[in-house]
Amino acid sequence: MCCLETEGTKYGCGHYIITRKLRKIDCENAYCFNSRRHRNPCPNCSCDRYFGPDASETITAVRPEFCPECYPYFGQRRR
Template sequence: MCCLETEGVKYGCGHYIITKKLRKIDCENPYCYNSRRHRNPCPNCMCDRYFGPDASETVIAVRQDFCPECAPYYSQRRR
């Protein structure tokens, strides 16, 4: 599975949101859709389409508030 090196923001809820993808690390697996060795076209493609865990996460900012996904949930719970 290919993976990425990223930069992002760490939120108070604990989530890390990617703001910039710096580099892709190729797994060289022909059954990984993101690899340069993946066949194109791939007949009946059932290959893995997702990236693995980030190889490195560089936190460029820390915010005390909730991330955009958590904010609506926690704002409703406070009412």
């Protein structure tokens, strides 16, 4: 499974949001959709379509508030 090296923002809720993808690390697997070795076209493609965990996460900013996904649920309840 291919993975990425990324930069992003770390929020107070603990989530890391990617702001920039720096580089893709190719797994060289013919059954990985993101690999350059994947056949195109791939008949009845049921190959792995997702990236694995990031190879490296560089935090470029830290925000004390909740991330955009958590804020609607938890941000308004905070007192």
